[in-house]
Amino acid sequence: MIVVGLTGGIGSGKTTVLKMFQDLGMACYISDIEAKKLMNSSKIIRSKIVEAFGKDSYSSEGLNSAYLAKIVFQNPEKLNILNAIVHPRVYTHFKKFVKKAKSAYVIYESAILFENNGHVNCDVVITVVAPVELRIQRIMDRDNSTKEDILNRIKNQFSDKEKIEKSDFVIENIDLKDTKNEVVRLHKQFLLKGSKI
Secondary structure, eight states: OOOEEEEHHHHHHHHHHHHHHHHTTTTEEEHHHHHHHHHHOOHHHHHHHHHHHHGGGTTTEEOOOHHHHHHHTTTTHHHHHHHHHHHHHHHHHHHHHHOOOOOSEEEEEOOTTTTTGGGGGOEEEEEOOOOOOHHHHHHHHOOOOOOOHHHHHHTTTHHHHHHHHHOSSSEESSSHHHHHHHHHHHHHHHHTTTTTO
């Protein structure tokens, strides 16, 4: 079973690309969503987060994402601590997902694939890129973030240049039709059981 890593900076459109692979029938693991689920369901993760970031990390409703985001997005060291707590358990969870998957290959989507060394567990990696101004506009349209907040989040991720250097494939996500054509082309390549990868 081929594991295809999918990454890209915030606002690059990797979720759009992921949906295209899902539409082609591939099993897709969205690490950010699964991480949030585990942060709410795992007692071990919860106790470690409270120990590292304080009792305000959780409310009666569960994980206090806004509180944690405020801390970690302005402090790379704190972000590393959070990732070290959560991501090893996410990867263990992903391995179980792969065993159950019925598709020809699986997509492992993570915004911080390289930052967390998740790429070492992938057979190939795709990075989705788009011009920074377009990315900023997409995020502002999506969730009303300020430009300053967005730039802070971008600063905490590897640059596109660093990601491209470490990737096997790059999808430039500006025009949706071109993006779809590239996804279909890669899909056909991956279906050849890795023989041409």
